[in-house]
Amino acid sequence: MTELxxxxxxxRKLKTSRRSLERLRKRGMPCMMLGRAPRFDYDAVLQWLKQQQEAQDVVDYEF
Structure with a gap:
């Protein structure tokens, strides 16, 4: 089982602030709630961030 x-x-792992993390959660970053506390699967988060970057690269592409 993956560590949450x-x-x-x-x-700490992403070297970002809590506020930035909250913005990413609102944009759809994978997260599980254990009671009222969010928990994150690190591998799933990295995969989601990579997909977001690839999607942005497509949007930024100039034809």
């Missing part, structure tokens, strides 16, 4: 990270742990 807390918000603080994920912030």
């Amino acid at each position: 990270l807390t918000t603080e742990e994920l912030c």
Whole structure:
């Protein structure tokens, strides 16, 4: 089973702030709620971030 990270742990791994992480969650970053506390599958988050970057690359492409 994959280890689930807390918000603080994920912030440290991604070297980002809690506020930035919350913005990413609102944009659809995968997250599970355990009670009222969000938990993150690090591999799923990395895959989602990669997909977001690839989608942005397509949008930024000039024809």
